[in-house]
Amino acid sequence: MDVVAQNQSAVTKVTDDIRIKYSMSTKGKETLKDITASILNNDTTVGYFNMSRTGVMGFSLHEEHGLSQEEIKQVFQVAIDDAISVLS
Numbered sequence: 001m002d003v004v005a006q007n008q009s010a011v012t013k014v015t016d017d018i019r020i021k022y023s024m025s026t027k028g029k030e031t032l033k034d035i036t037a038s039i040l041n042n043d044t045t046v047g048y049f050n051m052s053r054t055g056v057m058g059f060s061l062h063e064e065h066g067l068s069q070e071e072i073k074q075v076f077q078v079a080i081d082d083a084i085s086v087l088s
Contacts, residue, residue, distance in 0.1 A: 014078050017042050018071060020049065024086065035083050039075055041066055047075075051083040 010022045022037045032053070039047035039061070047061035059076055061067065067075065 010082075012078060012082055014075055015071065018067070018075060020075065020079055020082065022082065022086075032087060035086055037079060039065075039079075049076075049079040049083075051080070051087065053087045057083075 005025055005027050007023070007025045009024070012020045012022070014020060019040045020037050021040060022035055024032055024035050026032055034050060034052040037049040038045045039049060045062075046065035046067065047059070049057075049059050051057045057080070059079070061072070065072075
């Protein structure tokens with residue numbers, strides 16, 4: 001059997017209420033090229049994050065996300081750290 005693609009997921013707990021849920025996929029034997037994530041607050045999606053191996057990155061939050069400025073900083077830093085560790 002020839003494996004065409006592999007999908008993986010992971011979750012990082014940022015606080016008791018905030019989690020980052022990652023999705024990653026590869027084709028065949030290729031190395032992981034990018035990572036996408038949903039940002040969850042109390043199990044509700046409040047934003048998204050993505051990063052490619054080349055360093056292109058996106059971060060967005062819904063208008064009424066309910067996160068404090070400190071929580072936003074914390075989520076952004078954790079997402080970047082996680083992505084770098086997986087893509088390196």
